[in-house]
Each structure stands twice: as C-alpha cells, then as structure tokens.
Amino acid sequence: MNNNILQNIIFFIGLILLQVTILNNVDLFGFIDPYLYILFVIIFPFRKDRTPILFFCFLLGLIIDMFSNSGGTNAAATLFIAFIRLPLLKLILRKSEIDFVVFNITKQPFLKILSFVSILAFVHSFIIFSLEYFKFSDIDTILYRTLLTSIFTIVLTIFSLILLTRKK
Amino acid sequence: MQQIVNFILKYKYFLFFLLLEIIAISFTIQNHSYHNSAFSNSANFLSGGIHKRVNRIKEYGDLRKHNDQLLQENAHLKNILAQELRTSDSSLIQVIDTIKYFQKYRYTTAKVIENQYQKKYNYLTIDKGIRHGLTSEMGVANSKGIIGITTNLSNGYTTVLSILNENAKINVKLSKSPHFGTLEWNGQNYNVLQLTDLPIQANIKVGDTLITGGRSVIFPEGIPVGTVRNFKVQNNDYSSIDIKLFNDMSAIGPVYIISNIDKKEIEQLQESTTNE
Numbered sequence: 001m002n003n004n005i006l007q008n009i010i011f012f013i014g015l016i017l018l019q020v021t022i023l024n025n026v027d028l029f030g031f032i033d034p035y036l037y038i039l040f041v042i043i044f045p046f047r048k049d050r051t052p053i054l055f056f057c058f059l060l061g062l063i064i065d066m067f068s069n070s071g072g073t074n075a076a077a078t079l080f081i082a083f084i085r086l087p088l089l090k091l092i093l094r095k096s097e098i099d100f101v102v103f104n105i106t107k108q109p110f111l112k113i114l115s116f117v118s119i120l121a122f123v124h125s126f127i128i129f130s131l132e133y134f135k136f137s138d139i140d141t142i143l144y145r146t147l148l149t150s151i152f153t154i155v156l157t158i159f160s161l162i163l164l165t166r167k168k
Numbered sequence: 169m170q171q172i173v174n175f176i177l178k179y180k181y182f183l184f185f186l187l188l189e190i191i192a193i194s195f196t197i198q199n200h201s202y203h204n205s206a207f208s209n210s211a212n213f214l215s216g217g218i219h220k221r222v223n224r225i226k227e228y229g230d231l232r233k234h235n236d237q238l239l240q241e242n243a244h245l246k247n248i249l250a251q252e253l254r255t256s257d258s259s260l261i262q263v264i265d266t267i268k269y270f271q272k273y274r275y276t277t278a279k280v281i282e283n284q285y286q287k288k289y290n291y292l293t294i295d296k297g298i299r300h301g302l303t304s305e306m307g308v309a310n311s312k313g314i315i316g317i318t319t320n321l322s323n324g325y326t327t328v329l330s331i332l333n334e335n336a337k338i339n340v341k342l343s344k345s346p347h348f349g350t351l352e353w354n355g356q357n358y359n360v361l362q363l364t365d366l367p368i369q370a371n372i373k374v375g376d377t378l379i380t381g382g383r384s385v386i387f388p389e390g391i392p393v394g395t396v397r398n399f400k401v402q403n404n405d406y407s408s409i410d411i412k413l414f415n416d417m418s419a420i421g422p423v424y425i426i427s428n429i430d431k432k433e434i435e436q437l438q439e440s441t442t443n444e
Contacts, residue, residue, distance in 0.1 A: 017218075020215070020218060020219075020222075021218065021221075021222045025222070025226070027286060030286060030358075030418075031286035031287075033286075050181045051180075051181070051184060054181065054184055054185055054188060055184075055188075058188045058191075058192065061192070062192070062195075062208055065195070065208045066208045066209065066210060066212070066214075066215050067210055067215045067218070067219070067282075068210070068284070069199075069208075069209050069210050069284065069289075069291035069293070069327055070196075070199065070208075070287070070289075071195045071196040071197075071198060071199025071200070071208060071289075072191065072192035072193060072194070072195030072196040072199070072208060073192075073196050073199075075188075075191075075192035075195065075208075076189055076192035076193055076196060079185065079188050079189055079192060080189065083181070083182075083185045131193070131196050132196075132287060132288050132289070133288055133355075134196075134200060138355075141355075
C-alpha cells in the first residue's frame with residue numbers, strides 16, 4: 001500500500017515534468033499539444049473514497065496551468081473528468097457496482113478502454129478550449145482544436161497504457 | 169438539521185467537486201482580464217526555473233538567427249552614431265550630462281524562456297525579475313518590434329502579456345503621417361494583427377510602416393511594429409486593417425525591457441489631474 005502511494009507520487013511528478021518540458025512544446029501544426037497528463041486520471045486507483053482523486057487531479061491541473069499561464073482551465077477540465085470517471089466507467093462496463101479491491105483498468109477489454117479514454121480526452125480538451133475561448137461565436141475554433149488535440153491525446157495515452165502494462 | 173447533514177453526506181463528492189471547480193473557473197476568469205492570474209502564473213521559482221532549463225536546450229537551435237538579428241541591430245545603431253559625428257561641428261560641442269537630464273528610458277536585456285503564440289490569451293516568460301529592477305507594466309521589445317508588456321513578477325522571473333493576447337491594446341501610429349490607431353489581435357494568425365480606430369484621413373496604402381505612438385508611458389515612440397498587409401473600407405471608414413508584424417512571434421530569443429524613468433511622475437500627474 002505504501003509502495004503504491006510512493007509510485008503514484010512519482011507518477012504525478014513525472015507526468016507534470018513530461019507535460020511541461022516536452023509535450024507543451026510539441027506544437028504540431030502550430031497549436032496541437034497532446035495532454036498526456038490525463039493518464040493520471042485513468043490510472044489512479046479506483047477507490048470508494050473519491051476525495052483524493054478529486055483533490056489530486058485539481059492540483060495536477062493547477063500545476064500545469066501555472067506552467068502555461070492559463071489561469072485555471074486545465075484544473076477545471078482535469079477535475080471534471082476526475083469527477084465523471086467512475087460513473088462513465090460503470091456505464092461503459094455496464095456494471096452497477098465495481099469491486100474496487102481487484103479492479104484494474106488495464107485488464108479490461110481493449111475497446112472498452114479505448115472508448116473510456118476517448119470520451120475523457122475529448123471532454124477534457126473541450127472544456128479547456130471552451131474556457132479559453134469563452135465565446136459562443138468561437139464554437140468552430142473550439143471544436144476544431146478539441147478534435148485535433150483529443151485525437152493526438154488519445155493515441156499517445158493508449159500507446160503509453162500499452163507500454164506501462166507490458167512492463168509489469 | 170439532520171436533513172442538511174444527510175444531504176451533505178450524500179452529495180459530499182459532488183459538493184467537493186463543485187467547490188474546486190468554482191475555484192478553477194474563477195482563476196480562469198481572472199486570467200481573461202488584463203491582469204494575469206495572480207495565483208497560477210509562471211513567474212515563480214519553480215516553473216521559471218524549469219522553463220529556463222528547457223530553454224537552455226531549445227535556444228541552441230535559434231542561435232544563428234539570433235546572432236544575425238543582433239548583428240543587424242548593431243550595424244543599425246553604429247550607422248546612427250556615425251551620422252551624429254558628421255553633422256555636429258566639433259567647435260560647438262557642449263558637454264551636457266545627458267544621462268542625468270535627458271535619458272527617458274532605460275533598457276534591460278532578457279531572454280524569453282517560454283513563448284506562447286497558439287492560444288487566445290498568450291503570455292511569455294522572461295528570465296529577469298524584481299531582482300533586476302523590473303516592475304509591472306514595462307514594455308518588452310526586440311530590434312524587430314514590440315513584443316508585450318510585463319505583468320506578474322517574481323524575484324527572478326517575469327510573465328509578459330504578449331501582443332498576441334485579446335487584452336493587449338497598444339497605441340501605434342503610421343511612420344509617414346501622425347495618425348494614431350490601436351493595435352489588437354483577433355486570435356487567428358500569430359503574425360498578423362489588427363489595427364482599429366484609425367481615422368480615414370490617414371489614407372493608408374498596402375506596405376505602409378507602423379511604429380509605436382509614444383502616447384503611453386510604456387513604449388517610447390518609434391519602435392517598429394509592422395506593415396499594412398491589407399485593408400477594407402466601408403461607409404467611408406476603415407472596417408478592418410491587417411498588420412503583418414516584422415517579428416516572427418513563434419521564434420523570439422533575446423529581448424529588451426524598456427522602463428520609463430519618468431513613469432511614476434507622469435502617472436502621479438495624470439492621477440492628480442483626474443482626481444480634481
């Protein structure tokens with residue numbers, strides 16, 4: 001259990017460093033920066049008590065915001081996907097209750113993981129760009145950026161998930 | 169009472185979520201106003217330090233370009249100095265302590281360690297701060313043109329409100345005639361800005377040069393900005409004017425921070441005038 005906490009802290013710091021040093025500088029086609037750090041929301045252990053995940057995801061987003069001068073957009077988006085994570089998972093797996101002790105997200109069928117990651121990544125990018133543009137007349141820019149960014153985020157996240165599970 | 173406690177217990181995660189979400193959104197709204205979010209900005213030891221380390225690696229790629237730019241500027245300044253010597257008659261030279269009496273602006277150099285240009289509200293981070301004598305609302309420019317205005321400061325780092333930010337409004341004028349306008353950005357192309365409030369009498373043409381107007385205390389007059397790319401006239405008024413910047417906003421290395429020595433005096437004067 002203790003080892004698990006330490007592992008999560010290292011993962012938390014590692015994802016932030018990866019995001020702000022490399023991924024925020026990718027600028028594919030001039031503006032696409034994949035948000036790989038949402039991997040934390042996906043991998044963070046599922047527990048009955050949801051206070052830690054809400055708090056840590058808020059903190060994660062806020063630190064990313066601090067590095068990219070974006071106010072609280074990343075914090076709001078990450079917190080939101082952390083909140084919808086459990087209901088969404090239940091919906092995708094068609095289960096009313098999840099056995100938290102033995103549950104492991106990486107052991108689920110690939111298509112279910114893919115749809116879970118895709119929905120989270122899309123919602124996350126959509127909230128970020130909506131808060132950034134904050135105008136209904138910019139809806140086409142918001143959707144365009146959301147679509148491209150979330151595609152790259154999904155590809156990168158799935159790829160990282162495969163890498164992480166293969167190691168163990 | 170019991171019902172309230174039950175309600176809170178039942179929805180405790182939702183209430184916790186709501187509380188944090190409100191905090192996050194209030195930071196966002198704060199960030200959309202002219203002043204950068206006071207809490208989550210990159211002018212601090214941690215993010216400044218990391219951006220600086222990353223930039224140390226990144227800047228190698230642009231060294232040749234930055235060297236060329238600095239050489240060009242040096243040549244330009246030397247040409248100005250050479251002109252001065254020619255026109256002044258040696259017998260009439262009066263020694264005046266120009267530094268004490270005539271210097272209006274002081275320039276400090278800095279390096280851009282984090283550059284944003286792909287968002288709607290862009291900020292840059294530079295590697296100088298309070299320790300180097302900077303304050304907020306100082307102009308930032310390089311030899312090719314204006315870049316932004318300083319906002320949040322820490323001891324060693326400063327965030328700069330880029331001209332690529334919806335809140336940036338900069339007073340500019342045409343170099344050929346004394347007509348003023350306001351430079352703004354519509355969030356589209358990062359090398360094309362928009363000029364508004366220009367009177368129709370200015371009679372601009374494609375290719376006309378724009379310089380800073382010197383009406384604010386932030387930028388001195390005459391810093392280059394860009395050229396007119398295209399414009400539309402509607403109802404005997406300019407409906408839109410696109411300005412192509414001299415700078416490439418996606419690749420900015422060394423910059424100057426311009427501090428107006430008389431700024432405090434001017435601002436105090438303006439304040440006392442409006443109070444009366």
